[in-house]
Amino acid sequence: MGKSQKKRAMRRHNPMRVPDSHLPKGLTAASSSSNKTEAVLPIIKKMENADPVERKWACVAVSNLIYNDPSTRRLLQGKNVVGTLIGRLTDSEEEVVVEAAGALRNLCIDGGYEICAEMYNKNILAPLSTFVPKISSILAQYIDSPKTAPENAQKVVYEFAENVITILWCLSETSNKALNAVNNLTLVPFLMAFLLSRDRLPLPTVTSAAQCLYVLTDDNTPVADEVRVNFSYISCLIEIAKARGSIHEFKDSAKRRAVTLGILTCGILRNLAPFPPPSSIASVDLDNEILLPMLVPVVSVGLLQEATETVRELVLAHQSETSDANQRNTGPKLDHKSETEIGLERVETSLRATQLALEILTGVCATLPDPDLEPGVDDEVFENEVLEDSAADDSAMDDARDDVMAVDDATLGPNDSHIPTTPSFLPTLLEPLLALIQPTELSFPVPSPHAPTTSALSAIHIAAFECLSNAFFALAAAPGSAASDVHAGQRVWSTVWVALAGAGNPLEAAAGSARATVWDVAVGVLWSVGTIWTGKIVPEEAQVQALIALCDARTDDAVRVKCIGALSALAQHADPASLDANRVIASYLLGLLVPGRTGTETMLQAAESLIDIFADERAPAEANFRAGNVLEALAGAVEGVRRAVKGIDRKKEGGRELRRHGEEVRDNLVAFVRYRRSLKV
Template sequence: MTFSLRFPPCAAQCLYVLTDDNRPAIDEIRTNLSYAPALLEIARSTDLASDPKGKSPVVEERAVTLRVLGCGILRNVSPLPPPSAVALVDLEKEVLLPILGPVVSSVSLVEATDAVNSIIQRQAENPPVQRSPSKNGPKTDHKTPEEIELERIEARLRSVHLALEILTGVCATLPDAEEVEAEEDEDEGDDEDKDDDTMNDAENDGDDTKMALDDAEPTLNGTSTSQSELTPSSFLPTILEPLLALIQPTALSFPPPNEPSPHPPTTSALSAIHVAALECLNNAFLSLAANPPPAVSADVAAGRRVWNAVWTALGAAGMQSGAGQERRKDMWGIAVGVLWGVGRVWSGRVPPDAEQVNVLMRLIDQQADDALRVKCIGTLESLAQNAESVEANKLISQYFIAQLPTASAPSPLGTEPLLQVVSALIDIYSDEDKPYDVTFRQGQYLEALTLAVEGVRKAVKGIDKKREGGRDLWRHGGELRDNLVEFVKYRRALKL
């Protein structure tokens, strides 16, 4: 297997897919000392970005795609072991961000959409003459200038989408896998023999899986970091504005309900870009939310800017459902995760908007996806903690109280969303000095939570520990049930 700067994009695409979480393929590249330097050369080469024969701008776009694929393959197989010279390179800081950042910033989706619409209109007004090939002659592969330009635009959009896919991984700061596995193994001991009703000694999984951030204190409006390792708090400012631009739908992003797209390739590429850009933001804010650097939390203006941009994108996307609208659903599912992350980083400092609150509540009521419900509940929790919005706190908390089980009926939600509601109510009203605590007292929430204890216990007992993630949910539920009991005791002792 030999690499060169003429390495075809189709082969690079195959290798990119082949090395995605594929241990044998990854090991093969790691053990051959010539592979990684060749990939690094492809990723860094500027010669690829020009067409020496001047035949087609599409060739230049394919060259950009090849560089992006080189970055993707390198990230798939990293970290590279010594004695490879590439092992000495800080891949994310020195290669991926310097190359992929300009790619995601290189396109205006509005301009691309306008260009495609203009070409479509010209084609409709002046359809190309269809020449019938001779009976025995070869078929022509000649393309009109309009067709070539459409191909070029699509190629650039696909390159941007690919770059976003790779950056999505860079945006996630994950815990040390070996450390987490060791802690889980230590916890396993006697769990198999424990009764479902005695879970007081379960480990705090939330603490086990917290994602580490370095000690630097940058802001999202301008970096100032002394850290040696790359984290979302250090690089997010450089790509935040391009990401916020790429999540905004255009006229071609989603097909009209019950109608085909005017140009399906562009629609497919645009919607994929919106989803991928949101995934980048989701991973970045999920990492930041685990332990927000103080200076990031202090940059409230940045948080509100992201919050407003996401809601603007969702408003433009709409909530149509049905065949052909799957990308809209994907966009909402990921976007709510971004909102939850922003809400956790700037908890209580995003001004609640009544319309947005009602949209989140409707999603909880109408969607069957527990993961989406949990994210909506978490987002509402952060809004309810705004000390200047007592009415919003009342609206949200009354909704949460209505989701609790009673002596005669279980919760209308699934188990996981119910646990998130209980957790939210405890967090919101853990400080009786907050201005909105009056809602807790006047609404007799203590009585409702007391009556809910048995229903929560039953919900936790009914968790299937054999299903994927079931044991972790069971442990978390046991902790939460115990926390609820202690919270009720605490609030009762206040005698407020």
């Protein structure tokens, strides 16, 4: 089976350089915003020319025209450039085929999922599937007898292989349907052949094979199993991951791709883990012995500010070059990339490597088990509705819940979890992550002077926030809590808010934009930090209002739950000076208990947070509890919470876990109201 839809919505490795979904739709908008409109039709016509030289020229021209130019790309797409280029993949001239594959590869990377979906729908896999065995045959010939073909011929084949592999990689990220079709090509031996023979092949081609394999092994059982059971494959991947070299040479172009290859193999290994015994790697501490020594130095290099300054200088130089070229020649530029363009691509490659390392580290930091129940759990455990009223048998439900957890434990073997008992690497990782969440002047500008850099920088900020969130949630659940170091928690909290100030007002950011996503992910960090240092973070009015405004603005329950969690931590600050913040937050959360105002998860989190906020009747916040008549408000909310829990559909993804959690919150709310009433205060 392919990747689940949930995973597809949470892509960790985006093949797109620059998302362009914000651009106006339609040919008219593309024509008006592109300065190359007149060059498009002649190029499309030349692709059908009888002269192969003209067809080759047209394919090359497409790649040049779309470079960092989404408007022209969309204009070409409206003229069916995708279908025309796919037709050229069966051209009688090999050079035309090679250039067509290169143009399609560039369209995949620059255009993203929309164009990839169009390619799949226009059956690009039919010609691609014929290329795989041909490339494999030529590859074996070159490896066995490297002198059988001139160097320039080998270069063409390797570049062609890189283009084909990259297209397959991008297609596999398009949809489950496309992924399943790519699975049917049985690509593992094809891709691993490049990695196994890496010392005799160009590094860019080997790296593209690793990228494709990284995506294909991510939550994709057929491919992961095929790699996992082959000892030679695993040994090869471990060998590459351990051959790290000096990370200080990361900025050198000769080492950049080697570092990226090492990062990708780390990602592949983590996708494959855990490894079943008697495999020798089953006893290896994959995270601490292989992954962290490779990944932590990469994110510790701290390239963001330096990259921003370099890009600013290169963009100015490129603008000067372009201006001079336009004065000399008004035709489309079809020659090789300039030094400034190559320099910009080098910076982007470095930034993307950092992003990739962060994405893998996010998984390493996620040391908490997946809350979803195993598929084998008997759903009938949940079939009996319990606690129809407040007098229901609590012990019966507790026994049922214990039975479910026992089944969970029984389904897990000794090697089903490579979860460390404590994130001991966090102190080393904390400072680099706090640096990587800080925006630079190129992180969010609209329009950006260099869109690929802006896209990479914002992706790094998002990945760093995700990594921090996972790490602190893991730390909260680990033995030996860090709660005693209050200064550390307060410093992380304030540093996150500094980064958010740089990201700008979330209410002014377009839905789905990088700015909005930064805020949505960052509140998870605030929640996790607040979970560890509950009651230790001094609430500031501006921060409280910002969290409330964000919670109101979002429709996604997951984001709203994180906002409420962060607010709950602030409301529990045990100081009389913080009573105003406590009152504001409590009043807001009580408003979320009104049936129909919000989603079930948000309502449950609000109820749970209110119980936590007023758990201690001896705390200063008790004054707000009494003055605000909170007890009666909670008692009045019980029926609404009960109805919301009863309405949870267990058949939906995550429904069983949400139902179980909802029943727990409902019981706690009933018990809290009873207890408070029993005090007769």
